[in-house]
Amino acid sequence: MLPTCDRGSCGSETGWRGGVVGYVLRRLVQMGPMLLGASLLIFLVVRMAPGDPLAAMVDPRMDPQKMEEMRARLCLDCPVLVQYWGWLKEVLRGDLGTSIRFQVPVAELIGARLGPTILLGMAAFGVTYLVGIPLGVLTAVRRHSWLELTVTVLSFAALSMPAFFFGLLLLKLFALGGLRILPSSGMITPGAPYRGAAAMLDVASHLVLPALALGLSGVAGLVRYVRASMVEVLRQDYVRTARAKGLAEKQVIYRHALRNGLIPVVTLVGLTLPDIVGGAILTESIFVWPGVGRLTYTALLERDYPVLMALNLLFAGMVMLGSLAADVGYALVDPRVRYE
Amino acid sequence: MTRQICTAVVIAALLLATGCARPNVSGDGGGPEGGPAVGGALHLSLPAAPKGVFNPVLYEDQYDGAVLDLVFDGLLRLNERLEYVCNLCQSMEISRDSRRLTFRLKPGIRWHDGEPFTAEDVAFTIRTVLHPEYTGVRTGDFSALLGVERMLDQRDALAEQVREGRLSPLRAAELRMAGWETWLKGEGAEAIRVIDPLTISFTTSEPYAPILQSLSIRIIPAHIFRDVPVRQMQRHPATRQPVGTGPYRFVSYRPDQYIELERFLEYHGGEPFIEKIIYRIVNQDIAVGQLLAGELDAVRIRPGDLDLIKNDPNVLVHALPAYGYQYMGLNHDHPVLGQKAVRQALAYGINRQAIVEQLLKGYGKVVSSHLPPVEWAYDPSVLNPYPYDPDKARALLAEAGWKERNQDGILVRAGQPLTFTLKYPAGNRIREAAAQLIQANLKELGIGVELQMMEFATLTRQVFDQRKMDAWLLGWSLGLDPDPAAIFLSDSKWGKVTGWHNPKSDELIRQGVRALSPKDRRPIYTQWIRLINDELPYIFLYSEHDLEAVRTDRVRGLRPDARGALWNITELWIPPDRQ
Numbered sequence: 001m002l003p004t005c006d007r008g009s010c011g012s013e014t015g016w017r018g019g020v021v022g023y024v025l026r027r028l029v030q031m032g033p034m035l036l037g038a039s040l041l042i043f044l045v046v047r048m049a050p051g052d053p054l055a056a057m058v059d060p061r062m063d064p065q066k067m068e069e070m071r072a073r074l075c076l077d078c079p080v081l082v083q084y085w086g087w088l089k090e091v092l093r094g095d096l097g098t099s100i101r102f103q104v105p106v107a108e109l110i111g112a113r114l115g116p117t118i119l120l121g122m123a124a125f126g127v128t129y130l131v132g133i134p135l136g137v138l139t140a141v142r143r144h145s146w147l148e149l150t151v152t153v154l155s156f157a158a159l160s161m162p163a164f165f166f167g168l169l170l171l172k173l174f175a176l177g178g179l180r181i182l183p184s185s186g187m188i189t190p191g192a193p194y195r196g197a198a199a200m201l202d203v204a205s206h207l208v209l210p211a212l213a214l215g216l217s218g219v220a221g222l223v224r225y226v227r228a229s230m231v232e233v234l235r236q237d238y239v240r241t242a243r244a245k246g247l248a249e250k251q252v253i254y255r256h257a258l259r260n261g262l263i264p265v266v267t268l269v270g271l272t273l274p275d276i277v278g279g280a281i282l283t284e285s286i287f288v289w290p291g292v293g294r295l296t297y298t299a300l301l302e303r304d305y306p307v308l309m310a311l312n313l314l315f316a317g318m319v320m321l322g323s324l325a326a327d328v329g330y331a332l333v334d335p336r337v338r339y340e
Numbered sequence: 341m342t343r344q345i346c347t348a349v350v351i352a353a354l355l356l357a358t359g360c361a362r363p364n365v366s367g368d369g370g371g372p373e374g375g376p377a378v379g380g381a382l383h384l385s386l387p388a389a390p391k392g393v394f395n396p397v398l399y400e401d402q403y404d405g406a407v408l409d410l411v412f413d414g415l416l417r418l419n420e421r422l423e424y425v426c427n428l429c430q431s432m433e434i435s436r437d438s439r440r441l442t443f444r445l446k447p448g449i450r451w452h453d454g455e456p457f458t459a460e461d462v463a464f465t466i467r468t469v470l471h472p473e474y475t476g477v478r479t480g481d482f483s484a485l486l487g488v489e490r491m492l493d494q495r496d497a498l499a500e501q502v503r504e505g506r507l508s509p510l511r512a513a514e515l516r517m518a519g520w521e522t523w524l525k526g527e528g529a530e531a532i533r534v535i536d537p538l539t540i541s542f543t544t545s546e547p548y549a550p551i552l553q554s555l556s557i558r559i560i561p562a563h564i565f566r567d568v569p570v571r572q573m574q575r576h577p578a579t580r581q582p583v584g585t586g587p588y589r590f591v592s593y594r595p596d597q598y599i600e601l602e603r604f605l606e607y608h609g610g611e612p613f614i615e616k617i618i619y620r621i622v623n624q625d626i627a628v629g630q631l632l633a634g635e636l637d638a639v640r641i642r643p644g645d646l647d648l649i650k651n652d653p654n655v656l657v658h659a660l661p662a663y664g665y666q667y668m669g670l671n672h673d674h675p676v677l678g679q680k681a682v683r684q685a686l687a688y689g690i691n692r693q694a695i696v697e698q699l700l701k702g703y704g705k706v707v708s709s710h711l712p713p714v715e716w717a718y719d720p721s722v723l724n725p726y727p728y729d730p731d732k733a734r735a736l737l738a739e740a741g742w743k744e745r746n747q748d749g750i751l752v753r754a755g756q757p758l759t760f761t762l763k764y765p766a767g768n769r770i771r772e773a774a775a776q777l778i779q780a781n782l783k784e785l786g787i788g789v790e791l792q793m794m795e796f797a798t799l800t801r802q803v804f805d806q807r808k809m810d811a812w813l814l815g816w817s818l819g820l821d822p823d824p825a826a827i828f829l830s831d832s833k834w835g836k837v838t839g840w841h842n843p844k845s846d847e848l849i850r851q852g853v854r855a856l857s858p859k860d861r862r863p864i865y866t867q868w869i870r871l872i873n874d875e876l877p878y879i880f881l882y883s884e885h886d887l888e889a890v891r892t893d894r895v896r897g898l899r900p901d902a903r904g905a906l907w908n909i910t911e912l913w914i915p916p917d918r919q
Contacts, residue, residue: 051797067833069499102391103574112595168626176629184630190598190618191381288623290596298389303797 020331027324038316039309043084046308052076053100053303074100087309097306101298106310110292116187117291120214121276123207127215128222128272133265135219136226140234141253155220163279167213167286174209182208185288210287214279218272225268230261263334270326274319376897380914381616385639387624389596395579396558397469398476407599407619410909412558412584415443415462420901422714422820423858424552428457428559428585438547438856441555445538449608452589455563459540463532464562472516473571478557484548487527494519547854549861550821559585587612587910596621613913631655631889638890638906643701654893658905659703659885663713664817666771668778668879669803672839674810676758681740683876687726689733689785690778695882699770703885709873710880712822712865716858719866723873733785751786759788760810763803765796771813774881804837822865825849828877840877894918
C-alpha cells in the first residue's frame with residue numbers, strides 16, 4: 001500500500017510536495033466508494049440484528065394499531081434493500097434522517113455531542129503520548145534497570161485491566177472514595193453559573209478522570225512500541241558514529257536516535273484514532289460524558305437505525321482519515337518515503 | 341403495604357421526632373427558627389437520558405415522565421391509598437348513571453408564564469389527544485368518551501382501505517378530518533363540555549371506571565399550543581421548553597447531562613421550599629457512590645447495593661412495592677404447557693420464595709396471580725399461594741400421566757418427554773439468576789428446561805410478533821387502574837400471545853370497568869384474580885420492591901408512603917448549613 005521509492009527515482013523537492021497533494025487527493029476520492037460500500041455493509045449488519053426500534057415497546061397501554069402504523073411509517077417491514085435505497089437517497093441529499101428515539105434530526109443530535117467527544121479524544125491522546133513516549137524512551141535507554149522492570153510490570157498490568165474497571169478504580173480513588181478532589185461525572189457542574197475562565201476550569205476538572213482512563217489504557221501498548229523502536233535505532237551504526245564523535249549522550253539520544261525512533265510511532269498515531277473512538281463508548285458511559293460514545297450505546301440498545309447509520313459512517317470515515325494521516329505523516333518524518 | 345427500612349438516622353432527636361419514617365415538616369429542626377428553610381438545590385438522578393419530549397400528551401419515555409411530574413399537574417392526583425382525588429379541581433361530581441363527571445376547577449391557578457389556567461386548557465388537552473393528526477399513543481385512553489369509539493373505528497376502517505389500495509392516503513386524511521369535525525359538533529360537544537371557565541364535564545358512552553386514570557393526564561396550556569397544527573406539536577419549542585402548572589418551572593435541559601428546574605412561587609399547592617431541582621443523568625453503577633459522596637440526594641438502588649449503604653447513618657432507604665410483577669409466560673399451544681395440571685405443577689415446583697429471599701434479599705414478594713397495584717381492587721385471601729412443594733408437584737404430574745422417566749431422568753408420557761425451552765432477556769441480573777433457579781428446581785421434578793438468554797429486543801420480537809417460544813420470562817409494569825384488559829383480554833395484542841382463552845375471564849374483565857366505585861369493582865376483580873390464580877395462564881413469579889435511597893442530612897420534611905419517598909416535593913427542604 002505504501003509506495004516507497006528507491007533512491008534513484010525520487011523526484012525533486014517540489015515534485016515530492018506535488019506527489020503528496022496528489023496522493024492525498026487520490027485517497028480522498030477513493031474514500032467515496034469505500035464509504036458507500038461500508039454504508040451498505042453497515043446497513044445490512046445493523047438490520048440483521050434481531051428486533052427493531054419498536055420491539056422494546058412492550059407496554060400494555062400501547063395501542064397495537066398505533067404500533068403497526070409506526071412500523072409502516074418507518075418502513076420497518078420493507079425489504080432491506082428498499083430501506084437502504086430510501087436511506088441513501090436522503091443522505092445524498094444531505095439529510096441524515098430523524099432519530100427514532102429522540103425525534104430530532106440526526107445531524108443535530110450528533111453535532112451537539114461531537115464537541116465533547118473530540119475534546120475528550122484529544123485530551124486522552126495527549127495523555128497517551130505525553131506519558132507513553134518518555135516512558136518508552138526511558139525504558140529503551142535504561143535497559144535491564146529497575147525502572148524498566150517497573151514500567152514493564154505496570155504496563156502489562158494496565159494492558160490486562162479492562163477499561164471500565166480502570167475507570168471505576170480512578171473514580172474510587174479520586175472522586176468518590178479516598179481523595180474527593182475531582183467531580184465524578186458529567187462535563188460541567190450542574191446549575192453552576194460559571195462564565196469564561198471559571199467555566200473552562202470547570203470543564204477541565206471534569207475532563208481529568210475520563211481523559212486519564214481513556215488515555216492511560218493506550219500507554220502500555222505505546223511504551224512497548226517506542227521501546228522496541230528505540231532499541232533498534234540505538235543499535236544503528238550512525239548512533240555509534242555520533243557517540244564516537246564525542247557527542248553528549250543526551251544529544252545522541254534526543255537529536256539523533258529519537259527522531260528516527262519515532263517514525264513507526266507516527267503510523268501508530270493515525271491507527272490509534274479508531275481505538276480512541278471505540279474506547280470512548282465505554283469511558284463516556286462510565287463518566288457520563290455527553291459525547292457520541294454514549295449516544296452510540298443508547299442507539300445500539302434501542303435500534304435507533306438512522307443514528308446508528310450516521311455514527312457508523314462517521315467512525316468509518318475517521319478510520320479512513322486516520323490511516324491516511326498515518327501514511328502522510330510517515331512521509332513527513334521519514335525522508336525515505338515518497339508518494340507518486 | 342409500604343415497608344420502610346431505616347438504615348439509620350442522623351441524630352437521636354430526629355429519630356425521636358420522626359420515628360424514622362414520617363418526619364413531620366415542622367419538627368425536625370435546622371431552619372432559622374427550627375422550621376423549614378427556603379433555598380438550596382436538590383440533586384436527583386435519572387439512570388438514562390430523557391428523550392427531551394417534555395410534553396404530557398406526547399411523551400413515552402419514563403424519564404421524560406419523571407421531569408413532567410414536577411413541571412405539570414393533572415386534574416387529579418393520587419392520595420396515600422393510591423386513589424384519585426382532586427388536584428387542579430376543587431370538586432368532582434359523578435352523575436347517578438356513572439356516565440358524567442363534572443369538575444369544578446380551583447380558581448386562581450396560573451401557568452408558569454403567568455396566564456390563568458381554565459377549563460379550556462383541560463378541554464384542549466383531551467381534544468388534542470383525540471385529534472386525527474395527533475402523533476402520540478394516548479388516543480385509546482379516551483375511547484370511552486361519548487362517540488369516540490365510533491370515530492376511532494371509522495379511522496381504523498379508513499386505514500384498512502388505504503392499506504388495500506382502495507383509498508388514497510390524502511382522501512383518507514380528509515375523511516378523518518371530516519369525521520373529527522362531525523364528532524366535535526355532535527357527540528363531542530357533550531363528551532367534553534366546558535360549562536364555564538372553571539367548570540368542565542366529561543361524558544362516556546357507558547360507565548367506564550379507568551376513565552379516572554385517563555383524566556388524570558397532565559394538562560397542557562391551550563394559550564401556547566392553540567394555533568399550532570397538532571401534527572407539528574412534537575417540534576414546537578414548548579415541547580422542549582415546557583410551560584406547566586406544576587410546583588417547578590422548567591429552566592433548561594443540557595442533553596445527556598442534566599435538567600434544571602426552579603421553584604414556581606405561585607404554585608397552587610403552596611410555594612415549594614427548595615429553590616432548584618437538578619435532575620442529573622447518572623451511571624447506575626456509580627450512582628450509589630455519588631449518593632454516599634454527597635453528590636446526589638436521592639437515587640434508585642438495587643438490593644445488592646444495600647450493603648454499601650448500611651453503614652451510612654445519613655441515608656434512608658424507602659422500599660415500595662413495584663406496580664407490577666415478573667412472570668414466566670407460557671405458550672398454551674405447546675403440547676404440555678397447555679395442560680392446567682402441568683402449569684400448576686410448575687407453580688408448586690419453582691421455589692419462588694427463594695427468589696425473593698435470596699435474590700431480592702427480601703425486598704419483594706411472591707406473586708400468584710395478576711395483581712393490580714392498588715389494594716382496594718381485590719381480596720388477596722382467596723388466592724392459592726402455591727407454596728414451594730415438590731412432592732405436590734410430582735403428585736400432580738403423576739395424576740396427569742407423567743410417571744415414567746427416560747435415561748436422562750426426564751418424565752415421559754406416551755413417548756413424549758416433558759421438556760421446554762425458556763427464553764429470557766439479558767440485562768436484569770435478578771431475572772437472569774431466577775432463570776437458573778427455575779431450571780434447577782424443575783430438573784428435580786424431571787422437567788427438562790433449556791435456557792436461552794437473548795437481547796430484549798430479540799426476545800420481544802420472537803415472543804410477541806412471531807410466537808416462536810415455549811416459555812419466556814418478562815415482567816409487566818401496571819397502571820393504577822386495576823383493569824387488566826390490555827394484558828388478559830383474549831383478543832388484545834398482548835393477551836392473545838399465550839393462546840389461552842377463557843370466556844369467563846373475558847366477561848369478568850369487561851364487567852369490571854362498568855362500575856366506577858372501588859366498592860363495586862372489588863368483588864368482580866376478586867373473582868377474576870381467583871380464576872387466573874387457578875388457571876395460571878402464566879406462572880406468576882415475584883414482584884420486586886423499588887428501593888429509593890435519600891440523604892436525610894440534606895433532605896428534610898420527608899413523608900415517604902406508597903407514592904414514593906419524594907412525593908411531597910413542595911414540603912421538602914434543605915437545612916441552611918447544608919445548602
